[in-house]
Amino acid sequence: MMRIAVTGSMGQVATSLIEQAGRAFEIVLLGRRVFLLEDRKAVLSGLRAAKPDVVINAAAYTAVDQAEAEESLAVAINGEGAGNVAEAAATIGAPLLHLSTDYVFDGALDRPYREDDPPGPDSAYGRSKLLGERLVAERCENSVILRTAWLFSPYGTNFVRAMLALNETRDEVPVVADQRGNPTSALDLAAGLLAVAARAREDASPTLRGVFHMTNAGKASWADLAEAIFSEAAKRGRRATRVRRITTADYPTAARRPANSRLDCGKLRRAYGLALPDWRPSLAACCARLLA
């Protein structure tokens, strides 16, 4: 059985990895009580003690707006911290899967971003994650950096849970309609990560290393996504909440978000033969669980 050490033990992705692991994978969760990403020595001793076949770094500072006010903390965790995990993975000789984000792009392109499109983050969070990518690539050759986006799941804090909470009291909710991306089920992502981990462990080809995009298929705006969520709620006899489509300018946030952050996942399909399904059935399944 393959043993995978996962950082970020309470997060959406880590929890989804546990759910998807089944009998083929043993997941060792390395939470903040084992080490903080910023603590280089503790990261090394924690990973060494876990004796993993593969490491997945799913821990991160993920509060996108708050990061504007504490960029140095975001950088310490998402940048230097990710670098610490990479150095430790290289030291113990385990391949590393590292998660990154669509927010490394500025969103000005009018087509899905490819891995080799130049990044240009407009937010502190995006800058911290881009530094993480660079340090991971530098410190661990045996690494796969997977950029994902717009995660939802029955777990943790996410847009689907936020909309379902609003659905309990609101007849109408304003939602931004001019940012487009790829809503992605953390459970689908977790299944994909396990497939990548299994393959990366047995095949060290350079074509299976580097940066890859991994999202569900299909695009949406936040308003489209909210409409799909409220339609699932209405199907189950909940209030029929309407979406009022607004613009980014109508809804000021601390962090700037890309207008277009769709990711082209063709490289993952070509190299690993892997493609995540369309987001819609996965969203329906997630809502069914949360509304049960």
Ligand SMILES: NC(=O)C1=CN([C@@H]2O[C@H](COP(=O)(O)OP(=O)(O)OC[C@H]3O[C@@H](n4cnc5c(N)ncnc54)[C@H](O)[C@@H]3O)[C@@H](O)[C@H]2O)C=CC1
């Ligand atoms: N949530 C989303 O929509 C997206 C997430 N991602 C990336 O996917 C990965 C996983 O995200 P989620 O599971 O949604 O995040 P999450 O916020 O649900 O979980 C993050 C976990 O990291 C832990 N953590 C935070 N600071 C830490 C530190 N200093 N040391 C050790 N652990 C620490 C937290 O306790 C938490 O368990 C992250 O790398 C994130 O940047 C990428 C794109 C979109």
